[in-house]
Amino acid sequence: MSLSRERKLIMITAITGARIFDGERVIEERTVVLDGQRIVALGGPVPDGATVVDARGATLLPGLIDSHVHTSPAGLRDALLFGVTTELEMQGRLTSVRRGKVTESDNLADVRSAGFALTAPGGHPSELFPGDGPPPGVELPHPSEGPLVMPNVSTPEEAVASVAALVADGSDYIKIMIEEGSVLGHPGLPMMSEETVAAGVRAAHEHGRMALAHALTAEATAQGIATGVDGFTHVFIDRPHPPELVAALADAGAFVVPCLALVSSIMGGTGAELAADERVRSRLSQPWLDTLCGSFDRYPQGNLDDVLATVAALHAAGVDILAGTDVSVPVPSLGGLAHGASLHHELRLLVAAGLTPAEALRAATALPARRFGLVDRGRVAPGARADLLLVDGDPTTTITDTLAIRAVWRRGVRQVTA
Numbered sequence: 506m507s508l509s510r511e512r513k514l515i516m517i518t519a520i521t522g523a524r525i526f527d528g529e530r531v532i533e534e535r536t537v538v539l540d541g542q543r544i545v546a547l548g549g550p551v552p553d554g555a556t557v558v559d560a561r562g563a564t565l566l567p568g569l570i571d572s573h574v575h576t577s578p579a580g581l582r583d584a585l586l587f588g589v590t591t592e593l594e595m596q597g598r599l600t601s602v603r604r605g606k607v608t609e610s611d612n613l614a615d616v617r618s619a620g621f622a623l624t625a626p627g628g629h630p631s632e633l634f635p636g637d638g639p640p641p642g643v644e645l646p647h648p649s650e651g652p653l654v655m656p657n658v659s660t661p662e663e664a665v666a667s668v669a670a671l672v673a674d675g676s677d678y679i680k681i682m683i684e685e686g687s688v689l690g691h692p693g694l695p696m697m698s699e700e701t702v703a704a705g706v707r708a709a710h711e712h713g714r715m716a717l718a719h720a721l722t723a724e725a726t727a728q729g730i731a732t733g734v735d736g737f738t739h740v741f742i743d744r745p746h747p748p749e750l751v752a753a754l755a756d757a758g759a760f761v762v763p764c765l766a767l768v769s770s771i772m773g774g775t776g777a778e779l780a781a782d783e784r785v786r787s788r789l790s791q792p793w794l795d796t797l798c799g800s801f802d803r804y805p806q807g808n809l810d811d812v813l814a815t816v817a818a819l820h821a822a823g824v825d826i827l828a829g830t831d832v833s834v835p836v837p838s839l840g841g842l843a844h845g846a847s848l849h850h851e852l853r854l855l856v857a858a859g860l861t862p863a864e865a866l867r868a869a870t871a872l873p874a875r876r877f878g879l880v881d882r883g884r885v886a887p888g889a890r891a892d893l894l895l896v897d898g899d900p901t902t903t904i905t906d907t908l909a910i911r912a913v914w915r916r917g918v919r920q921v922t923a
Contacts, residue, residue: 523560528871568892573829581613587845588894594618600675620676625695629684661704668708679709690803746815762829765854770841799840817859828869891917
């Protein structure tokens with residue numbers, strides 16, 4: 506055998522005997538063949554000389570995608586431990602011009618980023634960190650670049666200029682804040698005018714980028730629809746769902762990332778039950794366990810059941826629901842969340858909202874890949890990246906099985922997850 510042929514065989518992995526959820530459904534094939542970074546075959550014989558992974562009793566899934574995070578290399582490391590192979594950053598510095606080392610690292614989740622969101626001077630999220638950013642010891646992606654600086658926007662012209670600057674800085678999509686603070690304990694936050702928001706949306710589209718809106722109230726959501734945004738990074742939580750607003754979201758073709766684990770935290774809930782699970786506790790540092798046990802607790806008068814009903818209504822109306830968490834930094838006052846672990850909590854909450862387990866899994870695999878144009882992932886299919894999660898049991902019927910992690914692959918490299 507030639508040396509080149511021998512090297513090629515060493516790269517080939519065959520995962521055999523698994524139940525396979527391909528991102529859309531459970532398929533008949535029980536074998537997946539990886540060659541380097543790609544999936545090359547479903548079913549068929551095991552190639553001679555391949556490394557065989559016996560996956561009997563387990564389910565193979567695409568690597569999970571968290572559609573709303575604020576991350577860092579440390580966050581991406583933790584995400585991958587939990588089978589989250591891609592994080593979509595909605596505020597941060599990991600744009601295409603500065604994530605090269607992250608993209609090439611086989612022990613970090615991949616990432617896409619909005620860069621920094623358009624907001625009014627003094628607007629959200631400045632109230633969360635009124636000084637120069639997170640407390641000492643909290644890792645930022647590029648601390649040498651100094652404090653977090655938001656694109657402060659007051660006019661349509663400033664919105665257009667800010668979008669152009671974000672695109673030049675490598676933003677993969679554009680995020681726009683529509684937030685007056687009433688459900689975050691800071692009512693009366695400055696906001697951009699609807700005309701200014703609309704200018705930002707148009708500019709994003711002219712640059713070939715999606716425009717995404719942060720909107721936590723029904724009124725803010727209606728403004729986002731009116732200005733033509735492509736997706737919402739939260740669901741409105743201030744009232745039961747008006748049928749006309751659900752219909753408007755469906756008619757607009759916009760997707761929604763409800764961030765239900767965050768909503769629970771905003772309303773006083775914690776992730777303490779998740780933190781007590783040995784499958785989580787064994788993989789997280791103490792600061793993150795403390796954060797997971799913390800809570801935002803800014804809107805205790807809210808009703809989580811109403812929000813679950815809103816998600817159910819949106820799903821029934823045909824709105825694409827994507828799984829995301831809004832996890833950020835290990836600070837208990839921003840708590841109830843942890844990278845990687847909380848996406849599994851989110852999946853459970855989506856099922857509580859009425860999605861089937863398979864639909865919840867789709868919300869963390871094929872759907873976000875399609876809506877964010879990540880054509881190389883989110884599916885178990887020939888040609889796709891070998892980003893994979895192998896779990897014991899059957900999460901397509903029992904969603905809590907997603908945490909029974911047996912193996913994770915990132916671009917074909919098997920991770921050490923314990």
